[in-house]
Amino acid sequence: LGPWSDWQWINRVLIAVGDQATGNLRSGVFQSDLEMPAYQAWTFLAEIQNNFGNVNTELLLASRESYYVGVKYAW
Numbered sequence: 001l002g003p004w005s006d007w008q009w010i011n012r013v014l015i016a017v018g019d020q021a022t023g024n025l026r027s028g029v030f031q032s033d034l035e036m037p038a039y040q041a042w043t044f045l046a047e048i049q050n051n052f053g054n055v056n057t058e059l060l061l062a063s064r065e066s067y068y069v070g071v072k073y074a075w
Helices: none
Strands: 008-017 025-038 042-053 065-073
Touching: none
Parallel strands: none
Antiparallel strands: 008 025, 025 042, 042 065
């Protein structure tokens, strides 16, 4: 893998609130992505996604957690 200075680590949080003026938390998602370059044209990547909040709301209709691992090649 390439040097640590070339790695990218990105964290995101998305929150859905209700229609009320107080803005109660209905659901949310935390996503963390890591990209690691290797050699001249390869990139290894990993992603973790964790949904939280009330059941059957905007961001909890599909799944609670998901994990992805992949490889990209650029030519």
